[in-house]
Amino acid sequence: MPSHSTNPDYIPDIVIGRLPIYLRALMRLAQDGQEVTSSHELGRILGISSAQIRKDLSHFGGFGKQGTGYQIAYLEEKLRQVLKVNREWEIVLVGAGDLGQAVANYRGFSDRGFNIACVFDSNTQKIGKKPGNFVIQPMAELKETVLAKGIQIAMIAVPAEYAQEVANQLIEAGVRAILNYAPISINVPDGVHVQYIDPVAHLQRMTYYLK
């Protein structure tokens, strides 16, 4: 997450983070049969100011039409291009415990262009066919398999104490983006991106405001 105001092409990560939210809203509007929307409507739906939406989008070009608004299908396509999700991505999943199996079986990934291409676990008893259609492979095969497939994205669903070591191996195998379900922060070199899914952290963030 570099910044460097010296680089005019630099776009704040916080802006990138809002694009999937815009995309999600556009998909919903499209599904409801709507063809055109506006920054005001999007803002109302998302609880974001219309000015901010226009400003965010203007980083990437003019996608709307003055007086009319945005063609939903067109803007959706443009956002997919920007986010590079106008293609399918293969993912490697490490960890086939309860959490890992739930992640493997979650339909939302393949529905939205992310295919789990292989699953690894250190428990040799799990090697073989287990959840859904996935053949669980031993960790020893990770590097070779991931390199061969050229996979750049990983999900980690192992106990916290193993997450860092797993991350190291993944990075060794060429992974550049990690979605970490383990409740622990991991250290990665520059150029590798990490996002965290920790539902309990989200809950704890809200309890502050309760009672």
Place this chain on the structure above:
Amino acid sequence: MPSHSTNPDYIPDIVIGRLPIYLRALMRLAQDGQEVTSSHELGRILGISSAQIRKDLSHFGGFGKQGTGYQIAYLEEKLRQVLKVNREWEIVLVGAGDLGQAVANYRGFSDRGFNIACVFDSNTQKIGKKPGNFVIQPMAELKETVLAKGIQIAMIAVPAEYAQEVANQLIEAGVRAILNYAPISINVPDGVHVQYIDPVAHLQRMTYYLK
């Protein structure tokens, strides 16, 4: 998420959001048998500057000792107090499909003080005993049950098209904090907090930087 610089007690939400991360790191250090840490060590572990950690903590008082650092157990306890997680919280879960059942069976919640107290689903065929120890109740019983138990926290794991309506019913029943697993933004009145779990949005945020 109000601000108002007129209120000296106001603490930025982004600061609140980092406290669970600090807590998570402290728990790990404690588990490893360590008794004392410092803002520098925490910063190194978390990839956050030590100054920011000190500043964040200073909002709530002086928890450290100059020259020494922070007693891990003490700081952990203080953070729990601030976040109000030095107690157990009951949660209502709505949605008992694949995702809802996976959420219901996830050990991480009860391990960290969040107990799923009841589960609702609109599919009458699911009413009865299904996942883990949870008896799935019909939506018609939601308001009465949640009000009677005084539950303030909910998790939504229903298809996106039903999420807003479910949220409305939950808020009617007194819920003030919602963890939404449905990939859609929901509108809530002031005083109700929402957090989102959308793994695909996290992945899409990272693909921008790939290739």
Place this chain on the structure above:
DNA sequence: CATATCATGTAAAACAATGTTACTATAATT
């Protein structure tokens, strides 16, 4: 015991993000 080192807490400064306003250009509607 004096000195060096380490670490917190905080004030000030620097930086970044957001919101506001004003404006132009364009499109659709009346």
Place this chain on the structure above:
DNA sequence: AATTATAGTAACATTGTTTTACATGATATG
């Protein structure tokens, strides 16, 4: 033709966030 709606842009003000610098106190060392 006039009115209304909207995007896109720029300038600005405001707010929020992070970093820097440093005074103070604690600990360790020689």
